[in-house]
Amino acid sequence: MRATVMNKAGDVAIAHVPDATILHPTDAVIRVTRACICGSDLWPYNDGPNVAGQQMGHEAIGVVEAVGSAVEKIKVGQVVVMPFAFSDGTCLFCEDGLHTACNHGGFFGVGGEIGGAQAEALRVPFADGTLYPLPVGEDDALMPSLLTLSDVMGTGHHAAITSRVRQGGVVAVVGDGAVGLCGVIAAKRLGAEQIIIMGRHQARLDLARAFGATDVVSARGEEAIEQVRSLTQGLGVQSVLECVGHAQAIETSMGIVRKGGAVGRVGVPHYPAIPAAQPMFFGNVTVAGGPAPVRAYIDELLPEVMDGKIEPGRVFDRTVTLDGVPDGYRAMNERSALKVLIRP
Amino acid sequence: MRATVMNKAGDVAIAHVPDATILHPTDAVIRVTRACICGSDLWPYNDGPNVAGQQMGHEAIGVVEAVGSAVEKIKVGQVVVMPFAFSDGTCLFCEDGLHTACNHGGFFGVGGEIGGAQAEALRVPFADGTLYPLPVGEDDALMPSLLTLSDVMGTGHHAAITSRVRQGGVVAVVGDGAVGLCGVIAAKRLGAEQIIIMGRHQARLDLARAFGATDVVSARGEEAIEQVRSLTQGLGVQSVLECVGHAQAIETSMGIVRKGGAVGRVGVPHYPAIPAAQPMFFGNVTVAGGPAPVRAYIDELLPEVMDGKIEPGRVFDRTVTLDGVPDGYRAMNERSALKVLIRP
Incomplete structure (x- = not known):
């Protein structure tokens, strides 16, 4: 599959990487339908990646393509928003609403075994604890605002x-x-x-x-x-x-x-x-x-996005395909784009 | 009257100073019946006073001897506890419960026009906003614990x-x-x-x-x-x-x-x-x-002191008269006393 990788500072590219697959029984795989570039992606873009070939991106909406044998709540075919951090949903920190301190959690798009969201697909650890089903179809007009629930x-x-x-x-x-x-x-x-x-x-x-x-x-x-x-x-x-x-x-x-x-x-x-x-x-x-427990906040914010009471999706001022991602990084780094939405 | 003054680092003494008197219509003068030495008094004791002759002490219980013409709530003869900071009781910070940020407030025992509590008497600015009447006589057995409501x-x-x-x-x-x-x-x-x-x-x-x-x-x-x-x-x-x-x-x-x-x-x-x-x-x-708004906390803590549910007065392990104050500083500085109570 195709995914965004950071080779070195300033060198971001679309590369062929191994397909996202279920590795653990609690995983899901999503087909990414919307992703975006984050201001925090500009740190490795300027200072260099954590690892060469770091798979980039931590904000996504997608459609669930597969779930592991231990996944109970998330179902194949659901449209889901993916917070920038994964979390088991059951540890004392998750129960306290601080999913970004999860005992088994971590961040997407930081390199290593965990993939990035600026890609065709992505493996999501702890699917039940991490993913949040959305009450809309995959091309709903509210997608930009819904996508902001993953991070900003x-x-x-x-x-x-x-x-x-x-x-x-x-x-x-x-x-x-x-x-x-x-x-x-x-x-x-x-x-x-x-x-x-x-x-x-x-x-x-x-x-x-x-x-x-x-x-x-x-x-x-x-x-x-x-x-x-x-x-x-x-x-x-x-x-x-x-x-x-x-x-x-x-x-x-x-x-x-x-x-x-x-x-x-x-x-x-x-x-x-x-x-x-x-x-x-x-x-x-x-x-x-600190790192926002955005998973905990979706309950409160989603209804206002659905009602149109808040329109955070207005922060997106450019849309690209995967091929346009390197240009998107350049534009955000030059401040000629505020935030770039990706339709893989 | 007699009061504790810090002449220079390590040199704390009992001196004759001008009598405490009403300077502003919102002032009261209290006769100090209990005071104490604070761990924070050891900073100037070791590093030197803010000003030579700094009048020391910021924790007191006393009997109101005089009130200014604009004082409405505090009455002559009342037994009162004096928080370590004075506060007008009416500004937006006081109304928010942060008396130590009072727009007209300040601290006792820091030198300058404001006196110190380790003395026979003390002028208290903004008497209505600062002092808290106690439902006891001046020699009540609970005095040590009541005194801790002024600070610790x-x-x-x-x-x-x-x-x-x-x-x-x-x-x-x-x-x-x-x-x-x-x-x-x-x-x-x-x-x-x-x-x-x-x-x-x-x-x-x-x-x-x-x-x-x-x-x-x-x-x-x-x-x-x-x-x-x-x-x-x-x-x-x-x-x-x-x-x-x-x-x-x-x-x-x-x-x-x-x-x-x-x-x-x-x-x-x-x-x-x-x-x-x-x-x-x-x-x-x-x-x-930060500096505790102890004035705001008396409402909550006083009933538990009165009931004996909490006994913070147990932190006092030595009692001195004014003459014993220099020894009290030495003992606290050497850690041979935990906290010294003063009966002027």
Whole structure:
């Protein structure tokens, strides 16, 4: 079958790889009908893969083609959304709703035995715990928004939950990528009254406003911090959704958070320590977040996607086939595309 | 009047200072009937005061001697407990229960215009917002436990709240000082099932066991981390009450916290950054805490002190008069006293 592989930094290609098959009784194999490229795929695209030939992609919707002998809930023929992490669904972490800490879990698209979603098909470990059946046909018009439940919408929601967005809250979203934009949607639906989007790309900022952002800050560093403070009576924001992961993003987050407020991190941190441990302490500031347990959030978010109450699929601004994936990486890396949808 | 002053590192003395008087209409003056020495007083005792002649002490029970013209709730003659921070009781932070972030608030015993509690009397700003009347006479037998509501019991409770101790929870308390021991009480009353106390002083560890600790770890560094992990099926603890503030204490905390768990910091941090930002992220670990809003916690804790359900006053193992305060500092600094009560 054909799949996306990362050979080395900047060298992403479509290659023939062994067909996805059932390896364990709890596996399923899905035919991928929708996948996409993630902002986090740009880290190995720029810095090099975990392993040469790393199979890429961790977001998918597909049709179940086969299930192992121990799979009980997932059935052949179902249309399913696949969270970016697999999870057994039964360990104490899964039962607690933290599927990304599953005792037997892991991540798709990171190399090794686990495949990637930017492919014709994919083996899914722990199918019953991982996959979530969708109440639609495989070409439903809602596919783009449904696909975001595999990562970016659930991740934006996690940033909002871990930064404790509340009714009437004052919020800033650091980063105008797809996750940041989904963070705006999440903050809005949780009742935030003021939502400051921090970014520099006009089309994305326009989309943020359409999703509910009330203010835009495009400055960086100290100037950005001052602007957020002046938008919030000098107090800063109660909730910071940190959707980037750069050192400057966490520094800005610590600079704009209000006393008693919280920073919810969902950008994979490319810094070794949380700065400002003392002001953070004296301000009773909370830092939380991590890989989003998107599997746990589908129950809450799916009905609103189905109703059209939220439209996170609007983050996709380009669609490619598998052959177009290398171009898709280039476009996202150059910021000429926001998020690229793949129809294998 | 007589008060405790810190002249320079190691030089704490009883001095004559101007009498405490009403300066602002919202002030009260209390005659101090009980005060104490705090572990945090040992920082200036070792490193030098904020200002020469810094008036020391921030924990008190007293009798109201005078109130300003704008004081409405607090009355002359009342026996009151004084939290270590003053707060107006009306700003958005106070209304949110975060009195230590009060827009007009501050801390006692830090030098400058604000006095210290290790004295015959003290001016209390924002008397209505700060002081809490007690339903007892000034020499009630419960005084030691009631006095802990001014700081250490509320601070231990804050560590437990911000580290999200829950019914059936698995908890570690880093530090066997008075705050750590109150943290054990707090964790126990919130329903923790396993409470690991981490410390090295036998008498304190015995008291921790009496308060509800189920396990003791006296190792340090990597060895301590391994011991906590082996006590918790390799998973670490859900809640870490960090009651020290040294760099090693936060490193240990980050090493023993379970995925999805939380570290509640109440030891004033003597380190610039929270280490392990990446493992913290991948484990969805929360770091929270800060100066405890003890004023907000009195409503919840006072009834249990009155009923004898909790006995935090057992942390006091020595009582002195004002003249004995310099000896009290020496004893606490040498760890020959756990916490010294003062009857001025």
